[in-house]
Amino acid sequence: MDTSKAINAVEPFDYVIFGATGDLTMRKLLPAFYYRMLAGQVPDSARIIGTARSPLSRTEYQGRAREALDKFVAKADLDEARVEAFLNMLYYVSLNGADPEGKWADLKASLAGGEGKARVFYFSTAPNLYRAVAENLHAQELITPKTRVVLEKPIGIDQESAREINDGVGRYFQEGQIFRIDHYLGKETVQDIIALRFANPVLNAVWSAEYIDYVQITAAETVGVEGRAGYYDGSGALRDMIQNHLLQVLSVVAMEKPASLDADAVRDAKVKVLQALKPLTAEMVKDHAVRAQYVAGESGGKEVPGYLTELGHESGTETFAAVRAEIATPRWAGVPFYIRSAKRLTRKVSEVVIAFKKTDHGLFPEGDRPQVLVIRIQPDEGVSLSIEAKDPSRDDMALREATLDVSFGPTFKVRYPDAYERLLLDAVRGYPVLFIRRDEVEAAWSWVEPVLESWKANKAPVETYKAGSWGPEAAKALLARDGHAWHEDMA
């Protein structure tokens, strides 16, 4: 990685993480800060203050952080002197963020001298604590004019709880200070959808129902629920991935051209898509949504147990969810958007697939295959477009399918940063375009709620699928009814 150039260094900051001993901090946040330090974006005076209830000394916390870097940073990027410099930025305060009588004086002491700096509070605890932590920060007078608060997902478990969190945090922070994170928006390839659509007239011209037959948005994982079964069983794939990440991707794919690239212009355009999603009624859910759980199968060449075995008790929580959406705008009239996400599928892939309508050219013997554009969000970030070419092995004008394919990594010769790297520092910059506004969160909950309710009332079966497969037959049937197929089954 080229670390010689400092690009977009941010102003001096103090970053306070609530939940600093947790999985997310260790696996994602600390490695992300380290990489940004390598990139020259973190000023020497920055302080990262971890807080959690565990009684740890600063040295013990630095020890845990060191282990996290060893585990989650590529070996080639672990430079001893830089790791030391990074650990020196870390502090730790043992504090129950929900307790007004907690050790707030210790947190105040560690923030001393930082009153003029940018200050970020990152809430990486269970969301039901956000309100209390915000209230305590206010009571302790720790919110300065240059303070921002980052809220980890999920923002609630339904529309009502999302409103309560938004209202609770909103009592002490202005909307402009609240950064609701959705790490999919921080992925380079999700941002790239905006560039692809609006900077390429060839794509822009065909981006509508006139040319597009249907759209698929997939986030498939090979992992099971790992150490997060407690959280996951209360959530499920629809809440965990579709309500937030995949509806955000959908809104970027489907939005009208924003008036500018300013945060409000882009978010105005996105929220209009979410608000235009055709409501699903309770009766529609069984024909428009599929839920399923994985049973024992194979993943990564190993036998793996089913979800219920991993969990150790009965559960109706879905590890696979697929939903058929439609957007009631002139641009998208009649175009189905199929969205799916699941654990323990065949391979890890997040992608957007745009299937174009067949054209009746009336010239060639073949060639009624639809053109397909695939935007690879991850891995092998890039774009491919199937095209028809003349078959060079024949003398007649027979057609043969070929693919225009660009992989961004080798093309641009850059490392693709983890989404959190960008987002952590955007909160310091006070740059909210890649964060979700309150109305977006609430519109997304409003759309998924009938599905959640119908599933809760057991109005649709919980299908099963073998770990390592592409999901249940019912998911194939969801598309087959429209004469369509998921990407892996496209001819």
Ligand SMILES: NC(=O)C1=CN([C@@H]2O[C@H](COP(=O)(O)OP(=O)(O)OC[C@H]3O[C@@H](n4cnc5c(N)ncnc54)[C@H](OP(=O)(O)O)[C@@H]3O)[C@@H](O)[C@H]2O)C=CC1
């Ligand atoms: N892990 C992941 O991959 C992802 C997580 N998220 C979200 O990030 C957040 C954190 O997740 P994750 O790290 O997995 O959770 P963990 O359960 O691993 O960690 C929770 C953290 O919160 C701390 N904590 C709990 N109660 C309090 C309290 N009263 N005051 C201060 N700290 C407290 C815990 O430390 P202690 O017990 O010492 O207090 C621990 O550091 C959640 O909102 C989750 O939904 C979002 C996307 C992905």
Ligand SMILES: O=C1O[C@H](COP(=O)(O)O)[C@@H](O)[C@H](O)[C@H]1O
């Ligand atoms: O938010 C979450 O995302 C991850 C998947 O993220 P990705 O960047 O690897 O696609 C998922 O594993 C987790 O369950 C969910 O909470």
